[in-house]
Amino acid sequence: MTSAGVRGYTEHDAPADSIYNQCVRCGLCLPSCPTYLETLTETSGPRGRISLIKAVGEGELDLRSAGFVHQMSECLDCRACEAVCPSGVHYGQLVETARAQLQQAAPARSPGALMARYFGLRLLFSRLGFLRFAARLLRFYQRSGLQTLARRSGLLGALGLSKIESAAPRISERFFIPAGQHYTASASRMSVMLHAGCIMQVAFSEVHEATVEMLQRSRCNVVVPAAQGCCGAIAVHAGEIDLARELAKRNIETFEKSSADLYVVNAAGCGSALKEYGELFHDDPVWARRGHDFSAEVRDICELLWEIGIPSPTRAVIARATYQDACHLAHAQRITAQPRALLAGISGLELIDLPESSVCCGSAGIYNLTEPAMAARLQKRKIDNLLTTGADLVITANPGCAMQLRAGLKAAGSSMRVEHVVEVLNQAYA
Structure with a gap:
């Protein structure tokens, strides 16, 4: 019940009290939260933000209050808190539905x-x-x-x-446009559908090309249907949940009409969204079932290559490298060991541990546009850690991370290269 004069949540896509009441305020999430690490302010951490979300839900705080609006915007939605929460609070769902409520009630600020x-x-x-x-x-x-x-x-x-x-990303010389392509592997073991995405097809086409080659090398046929589209991740993070549902339905239907065994993605943020389609349709039983069935077949490229095994590399890749955990691969999908294990099999590649590898770099979708000051602070924190490694190559698994790291390294005057895991793997074959 909302108090008189205080605007609370509407019923459509509201933060669930069953989720925010799970929080026992233990504080174990605080050391994992990038914005808390930067500010050391309670309200800039998951525990404080959950308290704000709960206060709005119980009518103690206006949905449109400046503090609430600021904290829902400042959160990166990196999900680092979820990975360490002993109570299993689905914090990402709370923030995303709170943003959906704000989108209905309050305009964008900048x-x-x-x-x-x-x-x-x-x-x-x-x-x-x-x-x-x-x-x-x-x-x-x-x-x-x-x-x-x-x-x-x-x-x-x-x-x-x-x-x-x-x-802005550096646009690829050639695009990887989904147009019904079929890539055949010799002695194939399965057929997979490749998610072409949005930014990936125009700014990271070389990652898609390397992905196709690694899948063929691992005996997978690859199909890239023209009907697929954006995964909806950025829409969800921005509180545009109905738009995300429209995009999700398109991808689900495209996969259902195909004969592919699995749906493969090489962008961590996209993979996280694709694996949560069931939850996206929480109030629609029919689409929730279809979403869950679809998500059960989604695999990150590192996850799949580790599951099925790859041929032994045939050439050395001489580099001092460090691996940067993409938030939505490490925290949302809990995939951390597989990329490192795949890279460890490459001759000549020296892997150096990165301090605070799993702390967000500040990219977080469109965060560097909506919260540029905090994004810059987190970018600097990440670049400072990268420079301590003495590496000449940083490896990651998400386009947003790659863009943020490249911009930060360039500003710091560093010649360190940034490449995707699958690009480095593909270089290990003659």
């Missing part, structure tokens, strides 16, 4: 947030034809000399676009 929400979510990620068109324009800008001119002229700073422009 120009960056507005641009990310309406231009990004409603146009680019929902209609991938627009994404490819925008990517072609960005590629021309990056490769024609216009980018250098714009940066040197000071125009970007004058227009307040410097941070947004610097956060």
